[in-house]
Amino acid sequence: MISIFGVPGPLLFGQLSLGLINGAFYALLSLGLAVIFGMLNIINFAHGALFMLGAFASWMLLVPNTWLAMISPGLSVPDWLSLGYWPALVVAPVLVGAFGLLLERTVIRRLYKLDHLYGLLLTFGMALIIEGLARNAFGSSGMPYRTPDALQGPVNLGFMFMPKYRLWVLLAAGGMCLLTWFLIERTQLGARLRAATENPDLVQAFGVNVPRMISLTYAGGVALAAFAGVLAAPIYSVNPNMGSNFIITVFAVVVIGGMGSILGSIVTGFGLGIVEGLTKVFYPQASATVIFVVMVIVLLARPAGLFGKAA
């Protein structure tokens, strides 16, 4: 059996692939943040709470009668309204995205002309309120969510037995990252969006409805967070705090990748997942810290981040 630095090869490859899958979550979450920051100049601290809402939305779609009964006993809908995992993958991001649209239209919009700090404080406050309301409604210990039948069980990769669901996460998150990148960097819509962030007045003069485009961009970023939430529901505890566990790491990813850089957040997300995975083998105690060590080194060498443009 091959062994690298005293660690058996299969174990190492196993950890590398797990790291890659965790990286997929980081990439997907930081992508939403990067889109929102890049286009709206808002540091969206509510991202973790919206990720949590995505997971809860998929749970609520799965068992509507359970939570309706929690709100008011006797309240119920017919069983055919209960949506499983696959429909939830589309419906939950749309619902949470619509909620994001509402937030943008009512509060966030008022802060575009102010310093970044105001947006940060506002979204942080919103995160606390959303998480607090969720704890009040659903308790703190969380909700069960079953892995969909088609993705139950493991696949033999030769060096390890990988649960099918994890491979699906890699595929879905990777695909969604590519799609978003393509949309923003390679289509006319993306070109308009980028132009609108450079010079909104000029783009508006060409007849593009810039405020509507900005609202939809925020909703899109929020929908990405919710999509990650649905992907997370079967493997992570679905509870009101699940987002705040992720958000700090994800911010580090965005900073390392370069604030607002789409490609940066994708590459850094996957890369840091792998770095973290390796640390879990060699010195597990440091696996949460290693990301911040990387952040310090990168910021010292390239203050704008790996893919950021110097201001």
Add this chain to the structure above:
Amino acid sequence: MIRRRALLAAAAAAPLARPARAQASVVKIGVLNDQSGVYRDISGPTSVACVRQAVEDGARGLSVEVLTGDHQNKPDIGASIARQWIDRDGVDMIIDVANSGVALAINGVCKEKDRVYINSTGATADLTGPACAATTVHWTYDTWMLAHSTGAAMVGAGGDTWFFVTADYAFGTALERDTTNFVKQAGGKVLGSVRHPFPGNTDFSSFLLQAQASRAKVVGICNAGTDTVNTIKQAAEFGLTRSGVKLAGLLVFLNDVHALGLEAAQGLVLTESFYWDLNDRTRSFTRRVLPKTGGVHPAMSHAGCYGGALHYLKAVADMGAAEAKRSGGATVARMKAMPTDDDAFGAGSIRADGRKLHPVYLFEVKKPGESKAPWDYYKLIATTPAEQAFRPLNEGGCPLVRA
């Protein structure tokens, strides 16, 4: 302040003085716990419901008032609520108090103010050790009892090789150390352990792979709350339990199992000192309290609030409300002198160091097919009798015992 109000009342009109005097003999119980944070489900509103049930079952002509407070898991907030309750509202007894840090702070306040403190959800065994107080009763469980029951009884049931997945902070490492000792004493072996960062870790799969590679029969989970739920959920995903490995949760409550669902939690082994479906008395208690909890079945932490409050009220009735309100220490002394008996824990007693003694149970979580009804989650695999379930009196270092 109170005296001046009484004088004013007496001066205003004689008939009004009577309700004022009646007010002075109202026994006030303050339920202080986490109503909004991570420990809400193991304490929170369900604990309050259980205290109200105790009042309904055991008030015997006493007039009792129940107050509720949210300590938000912050020792300073908890201590200031306790002081306010005692100084301004005349609270006689504080109960529950999840979170060991807050529990120790309240322990200090009640000792200083000579008020009764019954802890149910706080885990630290220090409450009956170095920090023990003549005003404190530690009712339901503690870290020593969990490590002992899960560690020793599990080895007895055939799980003799262990691997630990441990949260890398004081609570996790202490739990791992204690459990390791009990496993070794019982003739088991520890093959290894992995320390995961706390907080900030969400994916446990790599640690579980390391546990699997060690070929240990039992994986001990020395973390709490969301970390435990994530560990168990992902262990099911990676097929650990299906391959015959037993998961042993060192701090898992009924509500955590409910949150996981049987699909993910099946086969998990854990310790509680109360389960609603244990016998006729526990079922009868649960039937009575369910309308107050909105259908949430009580875990041992909640049941401890019932048992503790009920026994307190018995002692108060025995010595008279006026006497009980005068001194918390005297009330606890009376509680220790009387044998305990309630539907949740059966017959038991309270030791000199404030430790409540009762049997402790090792449960295994049922498979989805074995569960016949909602909340039908556990099957009993071992019972530790009351006299062996808790740390021996002379090993805790409690000053009350030496004196």
